Amino acid sequence: MTTPARSRPRDAGSSGRTAGGFTLLGVVLLALNLRAAIAGLAPLLPDVRLDLGLASGTAGLLTTLPVLCFGLLSPFAALLGRRIGIEAALLLAMLGIVAGSLVRAVPGFWWVVAGTVAVGAGITVGNVLVPSIVKQDFPDRQGPVTALTTAALTGGAALAAAVTAPLAHAGLGWRGALLLVGGLAAVAAVVWLPQLRHRHVAPIVRLGGTAVLRSPITWQLAVFMGMQSLTYYAVLAWLPTLLRDGGVSVAGAGWALALFNLLGIATAVAAPALAAQRRDQRGLALLACATWAVGLLGLLLAPSLYLLWTTLAGLAQGAGIGLALALLVLRARTPDSARDLSGAVQSVGYLLGSTGPVVLGVLHDASDGWTVPLVALCLAIALMAVAALGAGRNRQV
Known part of the structure; x- marks a missing residue:
């Protein structure tokens, strides 16, 4: 069921307390660890492949597994928040990242796989429940x-991607570098520990989280986030290869990828702030889609200006993910509905997102070029824009 946002009552599920600066610090530290342990692996894949004797496809599995965890485990993350409280679940999320980082430092390929799954599971819980804690503690x-x-x-993703390779080559090795980055979640866990005094558990009589599936807003948000994620992960995986196939140097392709990630920080900050100031976010969402489309079409039609198009794509991806996360909060009526909505939307969204790198690679091999893959991404952005027309409306679940 949907209702106009302007008619909503005071959040029934709020904790009734005023969150202070220490809580805000804890939330920021939680978020800082929600991509770092994944992003830090990508620059080290050549070292991992060499050390473990992996083929390219097998090594690529290590980067796909966490995104699959996002999609498959998001409903269970919402369930965990309902059963033990979102504060306790977020603490377990950080401990899961630490444990997974320790496991993947053990010699052997399957230990790396197991550790990567544990890291992905911990991050999934954080992905789903951070919007709920924001709704609850900072209404x-x-x-x-x-x-x-x-x-x-x-920012955590960009920082991890920048430091892991230098740390590994400075003597830590790829295992030590990943362990150091993943171990930062322990700091977040320690800072977050006092929040267990304010544990927020959904009453037993509450209807389960599947209730949000009856709202069209849920599916509009899922498509919006899914197409954003699909495009982002596809570009993240293949941009350097695309540029190098077009004659760009290895260093130039690397700088373009860094630009793509770093520029997203600014718009990831601006988009939620701007969204909260408006009752209707359709204009912002369509602007993000249009910027994505211009960047992708530019890479297709004028590849020599790749730095310009990478800049636009970077700004678009930051705005897209920032807006998607903001809408999970703004479209929800209470902290409990924010948790359930987040679980449903992120499950569908990240399952769609995990297909991006694979689909783009298949299209590239089948067409022996980048025209068909880039056109396919433009179609994904068109679908994202259609979903934005519903997801950005002034309605709530």
Whole structure:
């Protein structure tokens, strides 16, 4: 069921307390660890392949597994939040990231796989429940706090991608570098521990989280986030290869990928803040889609200007993910509905997102070029824009 946002009552599920600066610090540290342990692996894949004797496809599995976890485990993350409380579940999420980082430091390919799955599971719980904790503890500052958490998420990913390779080659090795980055979740866990005094558990009589599946807003948000994720992960995986096939140097392709990630931080901060100031977010969502489309079409039609198109794509991806996370908060009526909506939307969204790198690779091999893959991504953005027309409306689940 959907209702106009302007008619909503005071959040029935809020905790009734005023969250302070220490809680905000804890939320930001949680978000900082929601991509770092994954992003840090990508620059080390050549070292991992060499050390473990892996083929390219098998090594690529290590980058796909966490995104599959996002899709498959998001409903269970919402269930965990209902059963033990979102504060306790978020603490377990950080401990899961630490444990997974320890496991994948053990010699042997299957230990790396098991550790990567554990890291992905921990991050999934954080992905789903951080919007709920923002809704619960910062009801009057949802936009600014969502902006901070999104900036921390994207900033943590960019920082991890930048430091892991230098740390590995400075003597830590790829296992030591990944362990150091993943171990930062322990700091977040320690800072978050006092929040267990305010544990928020859904009453037993509450209807389960499947109730949100009856709202069209849920599916509109899922398609919006799914197409955003599909395009983002596809570009993240294949942009350097696409540029190098077009004659760009290895260093130039690397700088373009860094630009793509770093520029997203600014728009990831701005988009939630701007969204919270508006009753209707359709204009912002369509602007993000249009920027994505221009960047992709530019790579197709004028590849020599790749830095310009990479800049636009980077700005678009930050705005897209920031807006998607903000809408999970703004379209929800209470902290409990934010948790359930987040679980449903992220499950569908990340399952769709996990197909991006694979589909783009298949299309590239089948067409022996990048025209068909880039056109396919433009079609995904068109579908994202259609979903934005519903997801951005002034309605709530």
